Amino acid sequence: MERPSPRAVLAGVIALLSLAAISLVAGPAVAATGAAGPCALPRTGAHHSLGVGNWNDAYPRPDHPLDAVMIFLSFPDAHPVTTPAELAADYFPATSRFFRRSSYGKFILRPHPQPDWIQMPRSSTSYGMKRDWDDGRRSEYLRDAISVADDQVDFSKYDIVYLVADPDAPGVDSDATKVVNFDRPLHADGTDIRRVVTVFEQHPPDRNVLAHETGHVLDLPDLYHRPADGKGDWDTYVGDWDVMGSQFGLAPDLFGWLKWKLGWLDRRQVACIQENANITLESMAAVPVPGESIGTRLAVIRTGEDSAVALEARSATGNDRATCSEGVLIYRVRSETSSGGGPVQVIDTHPGTDACWDLSVYPPLADAPLRVGETYSIPGEHTRIEVADRTPSGAWTVRITTGT
Numbered sequence: 001m002e003r004p005s006p007r008a009v010l011a012g013v014i015a016l017l018s019l020a021a022i023s024l025v026a027g028p029a030v031a032a033t034g035a036a037g038p039c040a041l042p043r044t045g046a047h048h049s050l051g052v053g054n055w056n057d058a059y060p061r062p063d064h065p066l067d068a069v070m071i072f073l074s075f076p077d078a079h080p081v082t083t084p085a086e087l088a089a090d091y092f093p094a095t096s097r098f099f100r101r102s103s104y105g106k107f108i109l110r111p112h113p114q115p116d117w118i119q120m121p122r123s124s125t126s127y128g129m130k131r132d133w134d135d136g137r138r139s140e141y142l143r144d145a146i147s148v149a150d151d152q153v154d155f156s157k158y159d160i161v162y163l164v165a166d167p168d169a170p171g172v173d174s175d176a177t178k179v180v181n182f183d184r185p186l187h188a189d190g191t192d193i194r195r196v197v198t199v200f201e202q203h204p205p206d207r208n209v210l211a212h213e214t215g216h217v218l219d220l221p222d223l224y225h226r227p228a229d230g231k232g233d234w235d236t237y238v239g240d241w242d243v244m245g246s247q248f249g250l251a252p253d254l255f256g257w258l259k260w261k262l263g264w265l266d267r268r269q270v271a272c273i274q275e276n277a278n279i280t281l282e283s284m285a286a287v288p289v290p291g292e293s294i295g296t297r298l299a300v301i302r303t304g305e306d307s308a309v310a311l312e313a314r315s316a317t318g319n320d321r322a323t324c325s326e327g328v329l330i331y332r333v334r335s336e337t338s339s340g341g342g343p344v345q346v347i348d349t350h351p352g353t354d355a356c357w358d359l360s361v362y363p364p365l366a367d368a369p370l371r372v373g374e375t376y377s378i379p380g381e382h383t384r385i386e387v388a389d390r391t392p393s394g395a396w397t398v399r400i401t402t403g404t
Helices: 006-012 084-091 094-102 135-150 209-217 256-262
Strands: 024-026 066-074 109-119 160-165 178-188 191-199 270-273 277-281 298-304 307-314 327-334 344-346 375-378 383-390 396-402
Touching: 066 084, 066 135, 084 109, 084 160, 094 109, 094 209, 109 135, 135 178, 135 191, 160 209, 178 209, 191 209, 256 298, 256 307, 270 277, 277 298, 277 307, 298 396, 307 396, 327 383, 327 396
Parallel strands: 066 109, 066 160, 160 191, 270 298
Antiparallel strands: 024 270, 178 191, 277 396, 298 307, 307 327, 327 344, 375 383, 383 396
16 A cells, blocks of 8 residues: 555545437457457556456456465564454455455455464564565565465465554554565465565554555556655545545445456446447446346547546445445546556546545545536547436436537
8 A cells, every 4th residue: 555544644634319320339348358349448568557458467367266365474572462363354354345346246355364473583673664665674574474474374275465464563554555566476385476465554454455455466556646745635536436546435446447457347338439329327336136237337438549538327335335426427547557647537527616525535526427417528538428317227328429
C-alpha cells in the first residue's frame, strides 16, 4: 500500500428521441484471447497495463480458485498480544467475500492462515520498515521470512503469499504494507515465488486493505494519484469508485474495465460503441436471478490506439452498498499509463458540486455519475451521453450520440 492511511493523515492534520443509427458490437470478455475486438485496448509495457488483448502470465489469473497462505511473523524484541486467528479474522472471510461479489462468483480466494507465530531471526527494529523502504533491508526481511517459514509451510501448494507481521512489534510501520515483486523470484519447495504481500497493518486494519493489495497480485494497478511530495489529495483520479484507488472508498467495487481484464465479464456484457446507440446498462453489482442472465454491464468507446472511454452503472448494492450516489459513471482508460500514473480517470459530470463531505475520500467526485434526465458531452470526444430512464429492474437506459 503506497498511499497513506487516514490514521497517518489524521495524525498530521485533521422523453425519448429515436436515433438514426444503433450499433452495438459485443466485445470479448476473456482477457487472454488474441482477437480482442475493436474496443479492447492492447496490453502495453506499462506496469500493470490495463490492456485486455492478452493475459500477462507472470500473474495468477483469477478465473478459478486461488489458494493463499497467510504466515504470521513475530520478532525477538516483542511478545505478540494478538493471536494469528484474531489477525486472520481481520481479513477473512471479508476479503474473499469482496472478490466473490465483484467476480459474480467466478473467483474464489481460499485463505490458509497458519495457526502459530513464526519468529524472525532479528528484531523488528533492525529491518527499518517504513514507506519507500530501503531495498536492501526489505530484501533481508523477505529472505528471512521465507527462510524461517519454509520448515512449516509448503509454498508449492499456494498461489498467493501473505506475510503478516506482529502489529504491536516496535519496528512495524503500517504504512509499509504493499506487494513486493521480485526481479529474480525466490525459490522454495520447488516453486518460484514471484511476489508476496507484506502486511504491517494495525489491529484492526484499514478497511479493504487486503483486497487492494490482492488486486496487485492479480496485475491491477494503483488508481490513486500520488503527489510528488507526498502531500495533497491522493484521490483526484477516481475518488471513491474503485478499491484500487482507495480501500476506504464508499463504492470500492472494481471498475467494469478491470473486471473485463480479469475475465469476469462475459462476451454479452461488454458493448463496443462505434455509432449512435441506445443501450441498457445493468448495474455493475447486479446479481442475476437463477436461470436468467445479466445483459450489458460495460459500454466502451474507443478514442485512440491506447485509450478509451467506458460507461457503467453503479448502484447501492453489493460492494457498493455504501455509495454516496448512483448513476452512470463515465471514465477514461489508458493502457499505456503505468500504475499510479492515472490509467483510469473518472469524468466528473457535476463539476460544480461535491457530495458526502463527511464520508467520501474525495467529495468532488462523489457525485460524478450521470443521473436520470441528465445529459453530458464528454470533453474532446464529440460524444454526448444521456441517461434517459431507469427500468423497473434497476437498469439504466442510456443514449450515446457520437460525432456531435
